[in-house]
Amino acid sequence: xxxxxxxxxxxxxxxxxxxxxxxxxxxxxxxxxxxxxxxxxxxxxxxxxxxxxxxxxxxxxxxxxxxxxxxxxxxxxxxxxxxxxxxxxxxxxxxxxxxxxxxxxxxxxxxxxxxxxxxxxxxxxxxxxxxxxxxxxxxxxxxxxxxxxxxxxxxxxxxxxxxxxxxxxxxxxxxxxxxxxxxxxxxxxxxxxxxxxxxxxxxxxxxxxxxxxxxxxxxxxxxxxxxxxxxxxxxxxxxxxxxxxxxxxxxxxxxxxxxxxxxxxxxxxxxxxxxxxxxxxxxxxxxxxxxxxxxxxxxxxxxxxxxxxxxxxxxxxxxxxxxxxxxxxxxxxxxxxxxxxxxxxxxxxxxxxxxxxxxxxxxxxxxxxxxxxxxxxxxxxxxxxxxxxxxxxxxxxxxxxxxxxxxxxx
Amino acid sequence: xxxxxxxxxxxxxxxxxxxxxxxxxxxxxxxxxxxxxxxxxxxxxxxxxxxxxxxxxxxxxxxxxxxxxxxxxxxxxxxxxxxxxxxxxxxxxxxxxxxxxxx
Numbered sequence: 001x002x003x004x005x006x007x008x009x010x011x012x013x014x015x016x017x018x019x020x021x022x023x024x025x026x027x028x029x030x031x032x033x034x035x036x037x038x039x040x041x042x043x044x045x046x047x048x049x050x051x052x053x054x055x056x057x058x059x060x061x062x063x064x065x066x067x068x069x070x071x072x073x074x075x076x077x078x079x080x081x082x083x084x085x086x087x088x089x090x091x092x093x094x095x096x097x098x099x100x101x102x103x104x105x106x107x108x109x110x111x112x113x114x115x116x117x118x119x120x121x122x123x124x125x126x127x128x129x130x131x132x133x134x135x136x137x138x139x140x141x142x143x144x145x146x147x148x149x150x151x152x153x154x155x156x157x158x159x160x161x162x163x164x165x166x167x168x169x170x171x172x173x174x175x176x177x178x179x180x181x182x183x184x185x186x187x188x189x190x191x192x193x194x195x196x197x198x199x200x201x202x203x204x205x206x207x208x209x210x211x212x213x214x215x216x217x218x219x220x221x222x223x224x225x226x227x228x229x230x231x232x233x234x235x236x237x238x239x240x241x242x243x244x245x246x247x248x249x250x251x252x253x254x255x256x257x258x259x260x261x262x263x264x265x266x267x268x269x270x271x272x273x274x275x276x277x278x279x280x281x282x283x284x285x286x287x288x289x290x291x292x293x294x295x296x297x298x299x300x301x302x303x304x305x306x307x308x309x310x311x312x313x314x315x316x317x318x319x320x321x322x323x324x325x326x327x328x329x330x331x332x333x334x335x336x337x338x339x340x341x342x343x344x345x346x347x348x349x350x351x352x353x354x355x356x357x358x359x360x361x362x363x364x365x366x367x368x369x370x371x372x373x374x375x376x377x378x379x380x381x382x383x384x385x386x387x388x389x390x391x392x393x394x395x396x397x398x399x400x401x402x403x404x405x406x407x408x409x410x
Numbered sequence: 411x412x413x414x415x416x417x418x419x420x421x422x423x424x425x426x427x428x429x430x431x432x433x434x435x436x437x438x439x440x441x442x443x444x445x446x447x448x449x450x451x452x453x454x455x456x457x458x459x460x461x462x463x464x465x466x467x468x469x470x471x472x473x474x475x476x477x478x479x480x481x482x483x484x485x486x487x488x489x490x491x492x493x494x495x496x497x498x499x500x501x502x503x504x505x506x507x508x509x510x511x512x513x
Contacts, residue, residue, distance in 0.1 A: 156473070156474070156475060157473070192474075194495060194498065220494060220495045222474060222485070222489065222496075224485075224486075236485055236486055236488075236489040237489050237493060237494070266475065266476060266479060267475070293471075295471070
């Protein structure tokens with residue numbers, strides 16, 4: 001019996017387990033998925049938890065509920081990949097052989113990369129919202145916040161869900177308005193980028209929204225350290241930003257497993273072919289979702305589009321056929337803008353987000369790069385889609401894997 | 411679009427980055443650095459420019475973190491040499507594309 005091994009049962013790994021369970025011949029292939037955790041978190045929910053929009057129980061379910069019967073879930077921790085031996089060494093001493101390895105170990109925050117970030121103020125007045133613990137601790141701090149300087153900050157790129165910090169700033173504006181204390185809170189958005197976003201047209205639209213909501217912007221801020229006593233961030237040019245409450249997105253790194261295995265770059269992301277999703281170094285290794293170094297967004301929607309293409313490529317690989325170079329970097333993201341509205345962006349490696357209609361060209365009903373209530377309803381409905389369709393690998397109706405150019409105003 | 415700089419016509423994009431690296435030379439680098447308010451390019455500047463061009467030719471994506479670990483320059487000095495957005499300024503002077511921060 002030949003073996004497919006999937007590392008990681010998060011969004012990407014779970015989708016892949018479901019796809020392959022349908023597609024590969026089980027008389028020849030055994031599918032295993034490894035994850036030491038028990039719980040699957042709906043990560044987009046981390047954005048809503050601090051604002052009391054979601055409760056913790058809305059965003060956590062057992063991992064095993066989403067792994068299909070034909071796939072073995074191995075609830076153990078992997079220690080090291082031995083790519084030359086085609087083996088995964090487990091912490092408990094087991095050695096698991098594979099014929100095909102799919103790495104879907106995601107990325108995590110690494111606050112220890114910046115001196116002082118994980119200091120005495122960590123989870124006191126310095127918070128992340130990229131972990132369940134961070135997001136929950138931040139919810140309590142937001143509830144108790146009496147006013148002052150709220151700073152929303154990105155440490156360095158790339159980060160998972162690059163629009164999330166902007167959404168946080170927008171939702172904070174709306175949250176404090178509802179609490180009738182917006183006049184007591186100064187909100188500042190601090191980024192290492194030269195504008196609100198990396199792509200020009202979206203930057204323009206998003207900067208306009210920041211201005212409209214009276215959110216200050218500090219660009220090109222390369223953080224050097226955090227001074228915990230004086231509660232301020234200092235950058236490489238000596239600029240200082242004081243805060244009463246700092247909501248930061250720390251450096252994002254791939255799993256430490258890549259470092260142990262010598263398979264990652266300096267941030268533990270795995271060098272991957274951006275069109276086929278095959279490892280650049282080992283032909284039987286494929287990389288899905290946030291774990292790779294491809295220049296696409298680190299986001300669930302990207303992992304969803306990738307999973308459809310990777311499934312085809314695994315089947316080609318099994319049959320010794322050439323792989324399809326068809327992943328175009330497609331991402332599709334709702335951006336919450338507060339007050340019950342949202343934007344939608346749809347883009348890929350070569351086309352930046354622009355205005356238009358989605359998914360039906362010229363009709364919509366969703367509008368690209370424009371605020372609307374319909375987009376916000378879409379974002380809320382997405383949680384249901386995630387648990388019931390996305391993880392199970394069900395194709396989302398009308399949303400194509402490759403980005404559609406029709407209906408967009410390039 | 412065309413841009414005439416130090417007596418030569420070169421192709422640049424709307425942000426002023428060269429679109430054809432083969433048109434780059436040291437005079438162009440000096441002229442762009444003036445526009446970016448960097449008065450003089452010393453030996454360390456040139457060493458960094460050379461390193462960036464070398465990475466570009468090998469198609470290795472650039473980031474400030476990588477440059478800090480390259481052994482060519484540390485991050486603090488990189489900011490001191492190319493103030494206010496060192497990577498975007500240094501790549502412009504080096505005649506290579508502005509690094510696409512992954513999104």
